[in-house]
Amino acid sequence: MKAHVSSILLGVRDLDRAKRFYTDGLGWTIKDDWGISVFFESDGASPVGFYGRKGLADQVGTSPDGSGFGGVVLTYVVRSRARVDEVMAEAEKAGATILKPAGPLPWGGYGGTFADPEGHIWSLGHSDQGEDQPYAE
Numbered sequence: 001m002k003a004h005v006s007s008i009l010l011g012v013r014d015l016d017r018a019k020r021f022y023t024d025g026l027g028w029t030i031k032d033d034w035g036i037s038v039f040f041e042s043d044g045a046s047p048v049g050f051y052g053r054k055g056l057a058d059q060v061g062t063s064p065d066g067s068g069f070g071g072v073v074l075t076y077v078v079r080s081r082a083r084v085d086e087v088m089a090e091a092e093k094a095g096a097t098i099l100k101p102a103g104p105l106p107w108g109g110y111g112g113t114f115a116d117p118e119g120h121i122w123s124l125g126h127s128d129q130g131e132d133q134p135y136a137e
Contacts, residue, residue, distance in 0.1 A: 004046075005046045006046065007039075007046055007047045007048070007049060008046055008047070008048045008049070008074070009037075009048075009049050009050070009051055009056065010048070010049070010050050010051070010118070010120050011050075011051055011052070011053035011054075011055075011056035011057060011064065012050045012051070012052065012053055012118045013052075013053050013118060014117070014118070015036075015038065015050060015052060017117055017118075018038075018050045018116070018117065018118055019033075019038055019050070021094050021095055021096070021116055021117050022040065022116075024094065025090065025091070025093065025094020025095060025096075026090055026091065026094055027090075028040045028041070028048075029041040031047070032049075036051065036052055036055060037049055037050060037051040037052075038050050045136065053118075069121075072120075072121070073113075073121045073122075073123050074120065074121065074122050074123070075122075075123045075124075075125065075134075076122055076123070076124050076125070076136045077124075077125050077126070077127070077133050077134050077135050077136055078124065078125070078126050078135065078136060078137055079126065079135055079137070080126055081102075081110045081126050083126070083137070084102050084110055084111055084112060084124045084125065084126050085102050087124050088101070088102050088112045088114060088124060091114045091116075091122070092114065095116075095117050096114040096115060096116055096117070096122075097114060097115045098112065098113075098114050099113040099114055099115055099121065100112050100113040102124070105125065108127070108128075108129060109125050109126060109127040109128075109129070110125065110126045110127075111123060111124050111125035111126060112124050
């Protein structure tokens with residue numbers, strides 16, 4: 001198995017709210033909306049999509065009743081500290097919960113963390129320590 005993710009599918013309790021957050025709030029473009037799931041334009045990266053939480057849990061054979069930290073964090077690496085601040089502000093304006101405001105990170109970078117309205121955690125970051133970062137933009 002290669003260290004590659006073909007797509008990221010997040011289970012959500014409220015599909016309409018999730019779509020509004022990412023489209024109206026963060027400016028994502030819907031590629032496919034199948035009613036029970038939605039996928040966004042990926043700009044060449046791994047596609048991100050949403051699926052009803054119960055249906056997705058049923059599909060993978062687990063309970064939809066999970067709570068707390070699920071052990072998954074989505075990372076978004078940008079090319080400047082200013083862009084970290086901009087994305088954090090966009091997310092907060094769209095309804096995200098800021099978990100850690102943008103600031104210096106222990107390893108020398110700069111970043112912040114937010115949770116979308118469904119509780120999925122996004123970690124934004126920037127590093128001055130090299131050009132081979134997995135930049136999202």
